[in-house]
Amino acid sequence: MTSFLTPVAGRWYALPGLLRFTLRRLAAGILLVLGITLVSFVLTQLVPGDPVTANLGERAAADPAVVEAWRRQHGLDLPLPQQYLNYLGNLLGGDLGTSQQSHRPVTQDLAQFMSATFELALAAIAVALVLGVGLGVLAAMRRDRLADQIIRVVSLAGVSVPTFWLSLVAMYVFYARLGISPGSGRLNPGTTPPPDVTGLYTVDAVLSGQWTVLGEAAAHLWLPALVLAIFTIGSLTRFTRASVLEVVGNDYVRAGRAKGLSPSYVTFGYILRPALVSVITVAGLAFGNLLGGAVLVETVFSWPGLGAYAYRGALTLDLPAIMGVSLVVAVVYVVVNFVVDLLYAVVDPRIRLG
Amino acid sequence: MSAPSEPAGAPAPVLDVRDLTVTLPRRGGARLSAVSGMNLVLRPGEIVGLAGESGSGKTMTALAALGLLPGGARTTGEILFEGRDLLALPQRALRDVRGRDIAMVFQDPMTSLHPMLTVERQITDHLRHHRRVSRADARARALELLETVRIPGPEQALRSYPHRFSGGMRQRIAIAVALACDPKVIIADEPTTALDVTVQAGILRLLDRLRRERDMSVLLITHDLGVMSSLADRISVMYAGRVVENGPRRDVLTEPRHPYTRGLLDALPHPEEETSELRPIPGQPPSAGTTPAGCPFHPRCAWARESCVERLPGLVELAPAHSAACPVDPFGPPLSGPPLSREVPS
């Protein structure tokens, strides 16, 4: 009759649990990155037309000896798996090919443009998290009242606006008409960027104490970041609302009320935490959306980042550039989701066991 | 409706439900009656069982006492706690009663404990809120409570999260949470239904020990008369939002005066007698909004007469403190349908 007193709890493996979880997710992440390189390799193989012609021009491609030499030189005579391994080796060595538009190694281009995209995406995710979560919580708390209905329509509009069009309209209104935004680029023409530490101009300006540069960088940043955030604000609002409402229906919230705690205490102590923890899981996805949207926003705002680079690549069908960008973005996406998973496991004690 | 008479010299009730009705909104503006004309008395140190099938209004009664009815619900009548009408209290004052004077234990400890808060936080949250004690004092109190409900390794348990514990352990923790502010009344809503069999007895025993050690009253809500048979001092049986029978446990269980109570008892398995068979009550309890006229039980009742269809019988005292809302003797010959066994399980 004492069997029910036997504790299930009693072993303490919080840290090892987290470690195991981390290692498992890490292995999955590495596999995913390998898969991404495979996708990228397969896509390069799909390109119609002869790569020799594309690279050497019609005249040289007419000479079989030249073609043969070129193919051997680039390993194109090897079987596909072997080619993939070579490709992988090149990737690990940081060789992503040569961009046809800039005639520079793609790796070099990516390194140059990456930080601009990060600055934009980070600013956008910050805006989106604050506004999206705030509006979502508000909507859930005022469920089915007027505020909820308005937020519902606004968030639906947010996920329905074509980002590239909104960029254009924002530029037209805030730059051309109102003059509130300084227009395209990261800084005014002629301004020297702050000394490179993080590559994020706003942060670097703070680090070096260049306050006018900071003001300028921020003035250039806010509009594209806001435009980029709109879609994510819409989706985060909707997700947060659903998440809060789901938590509210739980017994443990009713139990919290039954304790006689004040409504605001129940909201902040019992409802928001689990609701926001599940928002964390979609924040990673949202970041991916932002990186994708950046292609469109950067194009319109002439923001010198990966997106604008990919756009120029798309115009000239510069495949190494496009593949480079998608590879980097996908890997960053995987890394962000890995971090998000870890964060989730730290915040939610249940995950570690699973 | 006549309230059952009280034995002389009984202590003043700690919780006194008088003529409570609860109605819930339905689509299209109609209102659904969840509880009607409910009377219930809970005295200090007493365990009162509230029995009935799901949907009979047991849980709504409990939620009404705590002011936790779903939005749009309306109430009439009184729920007196130490003489104060809880239904008339403003929200803020009601919150001071909740968790401090009246605490609740929920059915499923898998969902009623917060998955992301430590056990310590869940025990001490309302303790600190209601009693304004320091964190250290609250912690000491929580430790003591975990020992009271017999959680092994209470020091560690305080720091851990609910998912580490089995169902029975969690229910013990949930009881510790309820005990935190030394409430005068605990409302336990199906506290053993979600638990494994071997664990149920332990939880019931714990509740019984606590009420005697602490002179605490327990309102034990369950569909399972078997749970009551070992624990409750008095039993009220509800059907379709009304109390149909009311009395001391022994009287109700051995000499049920309402055919519905009788049916519930017959439907229980009775392992000691190998020959006895289970007799389910024919038919289904009325679903929301379809309560039949007259006595709501008449469509399922083997003793139903003309008058049962026309008129709703009130509670009538048939023996000291034992009343039922039925004019027939459920041990008399039935008027229709299959005869029920005269044997009644204890």
Place this chain on the structure above:
Amino acid sequence: MKPGDAEPGGVGPGGVEPGGVGPGGVDLATVNAGTPGLRASARAARRLDREDASAMRSPWLRPLGVIGLVILALFLFLAIAAPLVAPYDPIAQDSMKLLPPSAEHWFGTDQIGRDVFSRVIYGARLSLPVALLLVAVACAVGTLLGAIAGYFGGWAEGLIMRSADLVFAFPGIILAMAVVAALGPDLVNAVLAVVIVSWPAYSRVVRGMILSMREENYVHASRLLGASSLRTLWVDVRPGVVGPIVVLAALDVGNAVLTLSGLSFLGLGARPPVAEWGSMVASGAQYFDKWWLGVFPGLAILLVVLAANFLGDTVRDVLDPRSARRGRA
């Protein structure tokens, strides 16, 4: 035992002895707790609470669906009747270039003298059918693959679900861009790219639902009664899967329009001189001060996507499993 007999187990009026629940009581509890019916009814009772809350939900939500439907119907009409409605030939360069909106050219003219209003109307001819077709294909492919993965498991499941993971590893438009760039920029490849990006969502949902439904009692029961696995899949599992899939597809239409026009905006979709909203916005970006070039086609995209999302959201409200249960109960 006769009525009135004392109970065994020493249960006096004062309650039970410490450490000993009356044996009768324990046993009764024992048997009852194991009865699934009682647990089910307890669950039903808990559900009642939620239903009461949802019964009070405002009927406000439905007008959005109606608005969405009306807008979509309007655009469908424009698509069908484009030659009758449009005042000019969408590819005829017979006006002055870059005229601002006027009575003659409601939305102005573009950089080579085409009527923007007519081009926006003809754009509906392209965007709507293509988006619908695309969603239908993605939905069919994704559902089929998900069903295979969920029902047959094994290596097929591994292959399908790992492929889905891979697609999810890329932000949608980035992968679509890479696919189109590799295959060559034209509308067919763009549609193919968006299908490639969209199918995994359906597969995941279908597979998940099949896996969880296989555990449901009624599916077990049907198998025990001798139904073949394919028959079970069709008869017992299909009805449960249809709702979520329809919701997903309804919400996907808007995304399809957005991704497709985004690709066209990047020059990876429809080729000139075809009137396509995304590429029209792109030319608006080149003639920045001539706002009418980009604003009107963009508004058309916004309206269509918004209408699709209004409708999709309403469909979800109606078909949501929780509300569906309420409807059946």
